[in-house]
Amino acid sequence: MEDALWRLTQQSRTLQDFRKDxxxxxxxxxxxxxxxxxxxxxxxxxxxxxxxFREQNEALEQAKEKLRIASEQAKEAAELSAKxxxxxxFTQQELNSAYKSYxxxxxxxxxxxxxxxxxxxxxxxxxxxxxx
Amino acid sequence: MTVYDxxxxxxALEDLQEELTRWSTIASDTLSIAQxxxxxxxxxxxxxxxxxxxxxxxxxxxQQDVNAAADAVAKMLxxxxxxxxxxxxxxxxxxxxxxxxxxxxxxxxxxLEKALAWLKRAEARxxxxxIEYDRAERARDAARQELNAAExxxxxxxxxxxxxxxxxxxxxxxxxxxxxRDAEHRLHLAYVELMAAREEVRQAKARVACCQLAVxxxxxxxxxxxxxxxxxxEAVNAAExxLEFVQAAERAIRLAQQHAxxxxxxxxxxxxxxxxxxxxxxxxxxHFQLAERxxxxxxxxxxxxxxxxxxxxxxxxxxxxxxxxxxxxSSNRQSNYSPMGVSAVSSSIGSGAALSTSQPTxxxxxxxxxxxxxxxxxPDPQDINGENDFxxxxxxxxxxxxxxxxxxxxxVERGEGTSKDYWASFDTQKGLDYEHGYxxxxxxxxxxxAIRLNHNGNxxxxxxxxxxxxLAKRMGITNLPARVIEKK
Numbered sequence: 001m002e003d004a005l006w007r008l009t010q011q012s013r014t015l016q017d018f019r020k021d022x023x024x025x026x027x028x029x030x031x032x033x034x035x036x037x038x039x040x041x042x043x044x045x046x047x048x049x050x051x052x053f054r055e056q057n058e059a060l061e062q063a064k065e066k067l068r069i070a071s072e073q074a075k076e077a078a079e080l081s082a083k084x085x086x087x088x089x090f091t092q093q094e095l096n097s098a099y100k101s102y103x104x105x106x107x108x109x110x111x112x113x114x115x116x117x118x119x120x121x122x123x124x125x126x127x128x129x130x131x132x
Numbered sequence: 133m134t135v136y137d138x139x140x141x142x143x144a145l146e147d148l149q150e151e152l153t154r155w156s157t158i159a160s161d162t163l164s165i166a167q168x169x170x171x172x173x174x175x176x177x178x179x180x181x182x183x184x185x186x187x188x189x190x191x192x193x194x195q196q197d198v199n200a201a202a203d204a205v206a207k208m209l210x211x212x213x214x215x216x217x218x219x220x221x222x223x224x225x226x227x228x229x230x231x232x233x234x235x236x237x238x239x240x241x242x243x244l245e246k247a248l249a250w251l252k253r254a255e256a257r258x259x260x261x262x263i264e265y266d267r268a269e270r271a272r273d274a275a276r277q278e279l280n281a282a283e284x285x286x287x288x289x290x291x292x293x294x295x296x297x298x299x300x301x302x303x304x305x306x307x308x309x310x311x312x313r314d315a316e317h318r319l320h321l322a323y324v325e326l327m328a329a330r331e332e333v334r335q336a337k338a339r340v341a342c343c344q345l346a347v348x349x350x351x352x353x354x355x356x357x358x359x360x361x362x363x364x365x366e367a368v369n370a371a372e373x374x375l376e377f378v379q380a381a382e383r384a385i386r387l388a389q390q391h392a393x394x395x396x397x398x399x400x401x402x403x404x405x406x407x408x409x410x411x412x413x414x415x416x417x418x419h420f421q422l423a424e425r426x427x428x429x430x431x432x433x434x435x436x437x438x439x440x441x442x443x444x445x446x447x448x449x450x451x452x453x454x455x456x457x458x459x460x461x462s463s464n465r466q467s468n469y470s471p472m473g474v475s476a477v478s479s480s481i482g483s484g485a486a487l488s489t490s491q492p493t494x495x496x497x498x499x500x501x502x503x504x505x506x507x508x509x510x511p512d513p514q515d516i517n518g519e520n521d522f523x524x525x526x527x528x529x530x531x532x533x534x535x536x537x538x539x540x541x542x543x544v545e546r547g548e549g550t551s552k553d554y555w556a557s558f559d560t561q562k563g564l565d566y567e568h569g570y571x572x573x574x575x576x577x578x579x580x581x582a583i584r585l586n587h588n589g590n591x592x593x594x595x596x597x598x599x600x601x602x603l604a605k606r607m608g609i610t611n612l613p614a615r616v617i618e619k620k
Contacts (some may be wrong), residue, residue, distance in 0.1 A: 001169040004162040011158045015151045022144045030444075038437035041580055042152075045430035049159065052423035053166055059416035060173045066409035067180050073402035074180075077187045080395035084194045087388030091201050094381035098208055101374035105215045108367035112222050115360035119229040122353030123236045129349060130342025132243070 001060075005053050012046050019043075142448040149441045152434045163427050170413075170420050177406070177413045184399070184406045191392070191399040198385065198392040205385045208378045215371035223364035230357035237350035244343035251336035258329035261322065268322035272315035279308035428524060432581060436596055500618045502578065504611040505585060505592070512605060513598040522599055530603055536573045538609065549574065583614035 019039060023031070282304040289298035519527045543549040549558070552571050559569030566572055577583065583597030594601060597614065604612055 001162075001165050004158075004165040008155075008158050008162045011151075011155050015155050018148060018151050022148055025144055026141050034437065034440060037580070038433050038440065042430050042433040042437065045426045045433065046155070046159075048426045049423045049430060052419045052426060053162060056166060056170070056416040056419035056423060059412045059419060060169060063173055063177065063409040063412035063416065066405045066412065067176055070180050070184060070402045070405040070409065073398050073405060074183055074187050077191060077395050077398045077402065080391045080398060081190050081194055083391040084198060084388050084395060087384050087391060088197055088201055091205065091381045091384040091388060094377045094384060095201075095204060095208060098212060098374045098377035098381060101370045101377060102208070102212060102215060105219060105367050105370035105374055108363045108370055109215075109219055109222055112226055112360045112363035112367055115356040115363065116222075116225060116229055118356040119233050119353045119360060122349045122356065123233060126236055126240055126346040126349035126353065129240075129346040130243075130339065132239075 001053075001057050005050070005057060008053070009050055012043075012050060015046075016043060138448040142445050145441045145445050145448070149438050149445075152438050152441075156431055156434050159427055159430065163424060166420055166423065170417055173413050173416065177409050181406050181410065184402045187402055188399045191396045194392045194395055198388045202385045202389060205378060205381045209375075209382060212371065212375040212378045216368070216375050219364065219367040219371040223361070223368050226357065226360035226364040230354070230361050233350065233353035233357040237347065237354050240343055240346035240350045244340065244347050247336060247339035247343045251333065251340050254329065254332040254336040258326070258333050261326040261329035265319070265322035265326045268315065268319040272312065272319045275308065275312035275315035279305070279312045282308035429581065432524060498618050498620050500587075500616045502582065502613050503616045505583075505614045505616065506611055507601065507604050507609055510585070510592050510601050510605075511594065513594060513602045516599060516602040525599070527603065530599060531607065533573050533576060534600065534604055534607060534609060536570055537577055537612075540570060540573065541613075544574075544578075544613075550578075552579070577613050583612060585614050585616050586619070587616050588619040 019035075282301065286298055286301035286305045289295050289301040515521070522530065525533075540549055540555075549555060552574050555569070555571040555574040559566070559571050562569070564570070575581070581596070583600055584595040586593040586595055595617075597612075600612065
């Protein structure tokens, strides 16, 4: 778009230069009338068009920069998401190991607890077997 | 009145036309490129906004996943810590039980040893008692045989007539009797000892048996206590391993939380960037719309001025021919005009006749301002046949504009709506934007783009506004405001 805008600006300049040149050979009332009715408004419009296109272009360039930043942020977010997934996987692995060990704990602990009353029972039986 | 060289001026005006044509082409191309650029930018913004929504959704889902995992880790952490405490407590109980079982076993092993020693002693006593008893029994039997022999000897003596004195046999009998009583007494004592020894052996054996049972039970208690300690140790190890794993999980989930938080922040920043890009693209679109509107106006001016220039160039060419012809016919007339010149009389402001050649009649064009011209008196533009010929402004849009104009005319005629500011304020009150408002219509009919007519005698020539006139005729509109240049 910048190239097109440059061409338009150049052509506008050429046109205005040409008008200046032509004013040297034609500057009567009719020329002034044509200028005031058509060419001057055309020049004003032309400048306004260039200004508007330039502002459009600047806004779009700024938007493009914002989109570039957004794109980088999307990439950064994707990388962070991958790290989150990786950390979650590691967390899950460790949790699974923790669950397994905990299950073993439950098993061994229950086994240990089951022996304790038998110990007392047999001690009582031993002590009851004959007088001391 | 000024005089120019018509050939030079003609060439200059043609060059100006060319430059304007080139400008029109470039402006049109630029508009097209700007439109494409705007569209591409909008597409890029839409795509990035869609992507931002996906990123935000992912970030939120990651946060949810992380929170769910963090909850699971926290619960497991509590359980693992509790397991460690409980397992250590159980290990303590098991060790206490093992000590108790061990001391009980030791106690009964000592008791068993004592019982076995007692049994050994009792058995030795019994063996001795049995020997003593056998000996006493044999001594009694010997005493009994001696008594029998003594009694037989005494009876033989008594039966022997030859013997009168059997006192020695009698003493032997008495002695034998006494020895027998002693032997029987000793046998009795041996028997009592034997019975006592046997009872002691029985009691010792009973003690040994019960001690053996106690030891056996103690051993069972010891085995169970050992098993309890072993299992409690395993439980402690398992609980500690579980705690270590869950602590590692906790570190990992903290890292995941940090990443997820940063990810959400980045997603928020991305949304802000996309919103900024959206706003900037909207701004750009407004600039584009302004450029487009202005470009339309400028193109119209460019077309009109080229049309005017064509008209002027034709006039200059004709004049040049006339001047050349005249110069060849009459040198006297040539003296009234420059040899290649044209006389410009610029008393009018009407564009259609802005430049008039100096003609024999000496007539001039005078701007009579805005008039309400009867449509019926205007020529029907021949080059317009229908909707397809409406290029700059679509026919439906122009029709709507003419309808609005009919609403506006009474207000303008009353002298109220005679400025564009009035209609700008009117649009604001009605909540209309420029594109759909009345200000635009006012500018179109009373501003630079007004219908312009050249009026020469009874004939009108349309300089500008042919489409509006063509459409007004078909809508049955009777009068339109137009800038009229009168030929005087």
